[in-house]
Amino acid sequence: MAGKLQLKKTPMKEQxxxxxxxxxxxxxxxxxxxxxxxxxxxxxxxSPPPCVKGCPVNVDIPGFIKLIKEKDFRGAINRIKLTNNLxxxxxxxxxxxxxxxxxxxxxxxxxxxxxxxxxxxxFAADWEAEHGVETPEIIEKKDGKVxxxxxxxxxxxxxxxxxxxxHEVTVFEAFHKAGGVLVYGIPEFRLPKSIVEREVENIKKxxxxxxxxxxxxxxxxxxxxxxxxxxxAVYIATGAGTPRFMNIPGENLxxxxxxxxxxxxxxxxxxxxxxxxxxxxxxxxKVAVIGGGNVAMDAARTSLRLGAREVHVVYRRSxxxxxxxxxxxxxxEEEGIIFDFLTNPTRIxxxxxxxxxxxxxxxxxxxxxxxxxxxxxxxxxxxxxxxxVDIVVVAIGQSSNKVLLQATxxxxxxxxxxxEADETGKTSIExxxxxxxxxxxxxxxxxxxxxxKTAAKAIDEYITNKxxx
Amino acid sequence: xxEIVSKEKIAENIYSxxxxxPLIAKKCKxxxxxxxxxxxxxxxxxxTIADFxxxxxxxxxxxxxxxxxxxxxxxxxxxxxxxxxxxPLGNPSEISNxxxxxxxxxxxxxxxxxxIARALKEAGNEVITILGARSKALLIMxxxxxxVSDELLISTDDGTKGKKGFVxxxxxxxxxxxxxxxxxxxxxxxxxxxxxxxxTRKYNVPTIVSLNSIMVDGTGMCGACRVEVGGExxxxxxxxxxFDGHKVNFKLLMERLATYKEEEKRALENYRKSIEExxx
Ligand SMILES: Cc1cc2nc3c(=O)[nH]c(=O)nc-3n(C[C@H](O)[C@H](O)[C@H](O)COP(=O)(O)OP(=O)(O)OC[C@H]3O[C@@H](n4cnc5c(N)ncnc54)[C@H](O)[C@@H]3O)c2cc1C
Ligand SMILES: Cc1cc2nc3c(=O)[nH]c(=O)nc-3n(C[C@H](O)[C@H](O)[C@H](O)COP(=O)(O)OP(=O)(O)OC[C@H]3O[C@@H](n4cnc5c(N)ncnc54)[C@H](O)[C@@H]3O)c2cc1C
Ligand code: FES
Numbered sequence: 056m057a058g059k060l061q062l063k064k065t066p067m068k069e070q071x072x073x074x075x076x077x078x079x080x081x082x083x084x085x086x087x088x089x090x091x092x093x094x095x096x097x098x099x100x101x102s103p104p105p106c107v108k109g110c111p112v113n114v115d116i117p118g119f120i121k122l123i124k125e126k127d128f129r130g131a132i133n134r135i136k137l138t139n140n141l142x143x144x145x146x147x148x149x150x151x152x153x154x155x156x157x158x159x160x161x162x163x164x165x166x167x168x169x170x171x172x173x174x175x176x177x178f179a180a181d182w183e184a185e186h187g188v189e190t191p192e193i194i195e196k197k198d199g200k201v202x203x204x205x206x207x208x209x210x211x212x213x214x215x216x217x218x219x220x221x222h223e224v225t226v227f228e229a230f231h232k233a234g235g236v237l238v239y240g241i242p243e244f245r246l247p248k249s250i251v252e253r254e255v256e257n258i259k260k261x262x263x264x265x266x267x268x269x270x271x272x273x274x275x276x277x278x279x280x281x282x283x284x285x286x287x288a289v290y291i292a293t294g295a296g297t298p299r300f301m302n303i304p305g306e307n308l309x310x311x312x313x314x315x316x317x318x319x320x321x322x323x324x325x326x327x328x329x330x331x332x333x334x335x336x337x338x339x340x341k342v343a344v345i346g347g348g349n350v351a352m353d354a355a356r357t358s359l360r361l362g363a364r365e366v367h368v369v370y371r372r373s374x375x376x377x378x379x380x381x382x383x384x385x386x387x388e389e390e391g392i393i394f395d396f397l398t399n400p401t402r403i404x405x406x407x408x409x410x411x412x413x414x415x416x417x418x419x420x421x422x423x424x425x426x427x428x429x430x431x432x433x434x435x436x437x438x439x440x441x442x443x444v445d446i447v448v449v450a451i452g453q454s455s456n457k458v459l460l461q462a463t464x465x466x467x468x469x470x471x472x473x474x475e476a477d478e479t480g481k482t483s484i485e486x487x488x489x490x491x492x493x494x495x496x497x498x499x500x501x502x503x504x505x506x507x508k509t510a511a512k513a514i515d516e517y518i519t520n521k522x523x524x
Numbered sequence: 525x526x527e528i529v530s531k532e533k534i535a536e537n538i539y540s541x542x543x544x545x546p547l548i549a550k551k552c553k554x555x556x557x558x559x560x561x562x563x564x565x566x567x568x569x570x571x572t573i574a575d576f577x578x579x580x581x582x583x584x585x586x587x588x589x590x591x592x593x594x595x596x597x598x599x600x601x602x603x604x605x606x607x608x609x610x611x612p613l614g615n616p617s618e619i620s621n622x623x624x625x626x627x628x629x630x631x632x633x634x635x636x637x638x639x640i641a642r643a644l645k646e647a648g649n650e651v652i653t654i655l656g657a658r659s660k661a662l663l664i665m666x667x668x669x670x671x672v673s674d675e676l677l678i679s680t681d682d683g684t685k686g687k688k689g690f691v692x693x694x695x696x697x698x699x700x701x702x703x704x705x706x707x708x709x710x711x712x713x714x715x716x717x718x719x720x721x722x723x724t725r726k727y728n729v730p731t732i733v734s735l736n737s738i739m740v741d742g743t744g745m746c747g748a749c750r751v752e753v754g755g756e757x758x759x760x761x762x763x764x765x766x767f768d769g770h771k772v773n774f775k776l777l778m779e780r781l782a783t784y785k786e787e788e789k790r791a792l793e794n795y796r797k798s799i800e801e802x803x804x
Contacts, residue, residue: 229743231561231608268610270743274551296745300757307750307757307776309783316746324567324740330794333567333592334740335787409779458743458762 062164064171065094072389076359079243079327082386083174088126091178095123098170101160106172109158111505112138116155116172123175132183135176140215140258141208141504143184143250144237146177149501150380184253190260197221199518202286204271204459207235208500209491210292211258212507213514218261220515225286227269232323235294237500239323240315242353244360245383248322272462281486287521288486288514291474292507295492296456300449301345305403310337310411314346314354314450321357338362339446343414345369345400346450347377352384354448355392363446366392371399371419371432397421397432401439403447413441453497471496480510486521488514526609528602529582535657535664537589538632539598540574546581548573548611554639555617555734555766558583559742561608562596569593570739570761572636573612575668586635586664592791599799613742614765617732621648622706626698627673628654628691628720630712634665636734637711642672650674652698652705656691656712660684692719699727707732710769714778721769731769735760735777738784752776 068084069075075082086094098120106116115134122131135142151173156162162169199222203210206228214224232238234251259265271277271293280286298313300306317336320326324334342358344351347370358366368387370377373396377384388394397419404413418438421430455472467475467483473494480488490506492498526543534540548558557572575584589595600606617640625644629637634655645651653673657663658681670676678686679694687694691712699705708731710720717733724731737749737760744762751760752773758764 229610230741231610268608270610270613273612274547296743298745298747300747302757307752307780309780313747316740316748319740319746325565329787330791332565333791335567335784335791337783408782409776456744 061093061097062161062167064168064174065090065097067171067174072391075244076356076390079360081247082244085181086174086178091123091175092126094171094175095120097161098124099160105158105160106155106170109155111154111501112508114139114155114176119179120170120172120175123179128179128182129186129189132179133189135179138508139176139504140212141254141500142176143180143254144208144246145501145504146173146175146180147246147250148237148241148380149173150499152381154501184250188257188260190257191219193219193221193261195221197515197518198522199223199287199515200285201225201514201518202227202280202284202289203292204277204289205229205235205292205294205491205493206233206255206265207292207294207491207503208237209294209493209503209507209510210235210290211255212504213290213292213490213511214263214507215258215261216508216511217514218258218263220511222515222518224262225264225266227266227271227275229268229270230323231267233265233267239319240350240353242318242322242357244356245353270458272459277459277463277466277484277487287518288488290480290507290510290514291459291482291487291489291493292491292503293456293459293493294503295453295473295497297454298449299452299454301400301451303400303402305405305411306449308403308405308411309409310339310445311403311447311449312337314344314350314448315453317354317448318350318357321361327361336361337446339444340364341444342366342446342448343369343400343442343444344448344450346452347372347379348450348452349379349383350452351448351450352379352387354450356383356387356390358446358448359390359392367395367442367444368392369395369398369400369414369416371397372429373397373421376429399432399434400447404441411445411447412443414444414447415439415441453492455493455496478509479513480506481513486517525605525607527605528600531600531602533598534586535662538586538662538664539589540584540586540635541597541600542577542582542584543606543609544581545583545609545611548609549576549578549581549583552576552583552612553616554619554643555636556612556614557742557765558585558609558611559613559739560585560597560606560610562593562600563607566596566607567593568608568610568740568742570613570736570742572734573639574635574665575639586632588632591788592795595792595795610742613761615763617643617709617766619643619647624650624652624703624705626652626654626695626705626708627669628656628695628708628710628712628716629665629669630656630691630710630716631658631662632664633712633716633734634663634669637709638665638668638672640709641669645672645674649706652677652703654679654691654694654698655686656680656694656716658682690719691716692723695720696723699724699729705729708769709734714774714781717769717772718774718778721772721774725770732766733769733772734765735767735772736765737777737780750780
């Protein structure tokens with residue numbers, strides 16, 4: 056097998072851009088068995104493997120790739136699932152270029168690309184979906200009762216792990232569906248909702264109970280969960296759900312959306328199928344999306360698919376500072392999204408009915424690096440200009456949702472308004488743990504999952520000790 | 525899932541339903557609302573909790589048929605389920621003994637006024653209620669409001685019952701009569717809340733309005749419900765729904781309520797057509 060080293064990744068087939076901007080179907084098709092094996096063959100099986108260190112949940116990467124190589128696909132997926140409960144999701148949305156693939160030896164040699172670890176992970180997960188899931192047997196029953204608040208990746212991971220450890224787990228979710236950002240934020244064409252549903256079904260099979268339409272802080276408080284409902288511990292995983300606005304004039308005009316609203320209407324409520332589904336959405340002719348992260352890319356590509364003629368991404372820094380995943384930027388460019396770099400909105404202008412008509416922007420230049428290490432954008436005086444737009448989508452970030460926090464005044468928060476928790480997720484209230492975006496601020500799926508895993512272990516220990524007392 | 529346990533048409537196009545949601549019934553307070561989604565394809569719409577029975581586990585909602593979802597709900601029968609009910613949402617009304625309070629309920633807004641008036645009455649206030657509607661046939665909640673009010677005044681636009689005119693005419697008379705009014709609550713169409721607020725501002729009477737902006741999640745996660753209060757942007761679902769009427773930008777509220785006019789018309793027409801086809 057020691058043939059010539061294949062320097063580049065085995066390509067993954069995709070829907071062509073001209074086609075895909077007209078539908079919401081997933082863009083990449085995923086590897087076939089042959090492609091997956093070809094790609095797995097590229098792995099050098101380094102020891103110690105640098106890639107594993109790049110993975111926040113330490114998936115045994117060389118291990119599962121070796122099993123793919125040996126055509127033991129069941130073995131491969133089981134190996135991944137030892138540490139990752141949502142492989143079909145992670146294979147699709149993790150920023151691999153900053154994590155496992157960044158550390159890959161092949162990527163370090165001249166002209167080389169790392170092994171496509173994410174694509175292989177996706178392959179293994181999709182193989183399992185097609186061939187049936189083996190539900191692990193829960194070996195030992197424990198008598199802990201845990202409430203999880205929020206069914207995003209952090210909450211789902213903690214729930215699954217605690218259930219596998221034998222605890223009785225109930226997930227309380229504010230929305231009518233589980234998945235968090237995976238169902239209301241990340242679009243169908245990037246992460247089909249059927250995949251999230253599949254993963255949630257697997258978690259249900261572990262015995263986890265879900266209570267939907269339950270906004271904790273309103274219907275029940277943390278205190279009530281612990282002291283009246285009989286839970287031994289609570290895990291708060293409510294995410295960073297509150298959209299930020301720019302506080303510029305005109306931001307409440309009709310046609311200005313937060314990315315969260317645009318995406319929730321489209322993904323969770325299926326507004327792209329209006330009027331078959333009841334929730335409406337305004338379709339723009341010319342859309343400006345403000346921001347440079349994954350959320351901005353998703354909003355821009357969604358707007359295009361909803362039927363906008365022209366979509367701009369307006370970003371105050373330059374391309375290299377954009378925090379979005381490389382693949383998303385690449386896909387957006389292929390689809391014809393126009394990037395206006397070094398540009399910052401100063402006000403939004405409406406017509407006589409209060410609808411967006413134009414947006415005024417100012418040109419920026421980059422100065423010295425700021426606290427984030429990125430070069431600070433500075434406005435260029437007198438460079439204001441107007442662009443005609445009818446929809447503006449604000450995607451400049453999220454902050455913590457206050458509903459639960461306000462109802463829990465004894466829960467200590469940090470300066471940025473997120474929950475203060477130690478590395479195991481322990482908070483200032485006994486028996487209450489927290490993790491994911493509600494602790495770190497908006498981050499990534501895999502980090503949220505990592506937090507869920509660590510907390511599950513800590514909660515298990517806490518309950519075991521408590522029962523001994 | 526929540527089962528409809530009673531349903532009644534209480535005026536032209538206005539219905540009252542009770543649903544079985546024990547936990548919400550146990551927790552809710554006057555001034556709060558729920559968000560319902562009728563079925564898998566449904567929109568999430570907010571409705572105020574117009575009454576609750578903690579023992580039976582029911583909450584009551586009173587709604588006016590204005591579009592697709594409310595029309596669809598009006599066609600549900602007792603025994604049928606509403607797929608999703610989330611709540612209680614929003615901040616409860618601030619109940620305290622203010623002295624004399626005037627409760628102004630316009631149209632379907634009379635329903636949310638009821639539990640607030642009742643709580644204020646229980647807190648020791650003298651409660652004067654002004655109930656308004658376009659016409660006698662559209663007046664609702666008269667009996668309930670009478671039971672919790674020291675005085676009930678009625679106005680109809682066409683004069684078919686009570687004073688001919690708007691609720692603001694009745695309110696103005698009351699304020700002019702020299703009665704000391706400590707606080708006004710006004711709930712109803714945006715335009716009514718605006719006129720009430722403009723009037724009471726002249727008399728320096730603190731006025732609370734309950735805003736009905738368009739919502740999606742109802743938990744502060746989308747910003748659809750943005751309103752301007754005192755020049756600042758607020759989210760109605762988590763910062764409200766009650767605000768100081770003297771500070772609300774009603775023009776913006778009314779513009780934003782019209783965001784989906786065309787889409788709503790289309791959805792309603794489509795639905796009407798599907799009902800007709802079903803009926804054939
Ligand atoms: C549009 C978008 C695109 C993204 N793309 C990527 C990507 O490509 N790759 C990547 O790694 N990351 C991406 N992210 C970030 C990633 O999705 C988040 O970091 C991750 O979902 C955080 O997980 P979480 O479990 O902490 O919270 P969330 O996923 O936010 O889930 C929180 C859950 O808690 C529920 N909840 C909130 N309050 C309450 C309450 N009081 N009671 C009950 N339930 C409550 C919410 O409804 C929600 O379901 C993206 C984020 C967005 C918004
Ligand atoms: C906090 C709150 C409490 C409310 N309480 C009541 C109540 O007790 N009784 C009652 O009859 N109505 C109430 N409403 C208004 C009610 O939600 C709307 O009438 C309903 O959403 C209309 O839906 P539709 O599909 O029938 O009509 P549509 O044709 O969709 O809309 C008709 C009008 O209703 C408004 N509307 C549409 N969608 C929404 C939405 N998702 N959220 C809010 N408003 C919307 C718009 O102004 C629109 O022009 C309340 C609204 C809010 C925000
Ligand atoms: S309804 Fe979404 S933030 Fe208020």
